[in-house]
Amino acid sequence: MSFLGDVAARAIHPLRVRLRHTFAGQTEGVPAWEDALDRGDDAGYFAPTSATWHVHGGMTPIAAGIKALLLQALHPGALAGVAEHSDYRADPLARLAGTIRWIFTVTYGDTAAAQQACAYVRRRHEPVTGTYASATGESLEYSANDATLAHWVHCAFAEAFLTAYQDFRGPIPLPPDALPGESGADAYVREWSVAGTMMGVASPPRSRAELTAALLQYDDDAQLSGGPRVREVVHFLQQPPLDPMLLPGYRLLFLAVVNSLTPRQAELLELRQWPAFLRPVSNGLARFALAVVQVALQKVGPSELAARRRLRRLGVL
Template identity: 60%
Template sequence: MRLTTGLFSAPLERLRGSLLYTFSGDRSGQVPAWQLELAQGGDPGHFGPDSAVWTVHGGMSTIPAGIRALLVQALHPGALAGVAEHSDYRADPFARLAGTIRWIFTVTYGSREQARQACEHVRRLHVPVRGEYTAGDGSRRRYSANDPGLSEWVHLAFTDAFLSSYEHFVGPVPAPPGTPEGVSGADAYVAEWAVAGELMGVQDPPRTRAALRQRLQDHDDDRQLAGGARVQEVVGFLKDPPLEANLKPGYRALFLAVVDSLPARHRELTGLRGTPAPALTRLMGRVTLRVIGRVLPRPGPAEQAARRRQDRLGTPGR
């Protein structure tokens, strides 16, 4: 018997509606126009069906990746100041989430021109995001959201979150066809997604998993990261966001699994503690993602649109 029939159909339909509302602000089930527009464009895009980026971004592990990315980004006081002082994430968190999803999927599945325009749009939104913050070493510094240093931290946090979440909840990233011997699927993902960093103004983004980890460590070694009251505000919000009641048990399972997957240093700065049973939280997280995967269509509409564009251009399976 299919999971979506009989006794389970009504609860799963409600779950589907809640998820659609959370990710897009729309319960109708209609595909957002911007996703359909990814079928347009005159080039195949930066990535294709065999890419590591499509593998990592095409599954349910992107959901806990979003939690991890927000936790890690908050550890840089400059990045956190921009969010705290220039966004309404508490008043309208789902609009911010929908905007982030749109950017990620447009760069992932759109044409090169669509990806460029999406990044330019975000960078224009960042122009007025500026001010001062107290760095991890106690010094006062000025920040602008488009500064290469802050853009780098956000890129590092995103890349680490998506890669680590895939590995934690799914397994090793398979190496794309034609990958040179000795280059892992994780290395391929970091190298491919460096394109997103460059489009956002990051200078020389890392292109291997080892380089990614080293750059993350460099920020801590340079005393750029910090915990504190503002971080605790973000942590408190992420522990209990304003989700609908039927989403809260699954979200709690994912949050605990994400915390257990964080490096000890990042847990220290966020003030979070791992559980005594990380294997259990990972299992519960995987079960939660499996249920969500039964509800949401795979491949998603953005990937389907990209495939239509690539088929029209005669460049499938790049």
């Protein structure tokens, strides 16, 4: 390594350590579950050329995770489950690590691993039940495995990951097996509907238009709301208990995510957005923050590398 390269490596090392602890729960090495994705007997649900690999690869899932949490909080039933059955305030990194494990196992694992990951989450959801006040004030029962709530969470997730990729990387590449007339965004929504089905969603959207219509329908049906509990989640996401070294970059990402919301979503979340003509500036700052993270971490993540080892073993690559 050159002198300048050595200096750069030493300078970036503290950031790398903190990022690994935040996302993987350990400062060195690769979590065992990620290495285990090289096992299995099939190629999994998504090919390396899929829209799903494109959208879930790279650094944009970091911003997508912030947006997904904001959107999911708008449904009082989904929010009640998190607020009453989760320790996200006390141990947010554990919840983050669990979500990351599910996303990457479904994305990069073989079909058995993906199914097991979804079944595990659904088992964890079984005791998550209770009542909540709907947006119209009606007292309703909720269950985390309820098909309606699962549908909302799936739609919020797909919207967040789709728009994060488009905002910070550009159009989603069209996969080789795209259906006639599909865009890259359509292909992603269709592909990821497989995950929705495994999580108990009865009829997940299968195109960009269907996803947009589904999100609008929730608001039209008065199923979304703001209020004190939403305000609490927003405040937590604005000031998360992250390592001080990570907070400046996180705040740039949060700002860009807020600017990517629809005016109605921002209104319910009580978040102020920059004027439209200034939003490219916030997007540029967010891209810079993501680029710094990518320099600190591997360009290709351990989950994808493990999946590629499995695919080579199976003769797919």
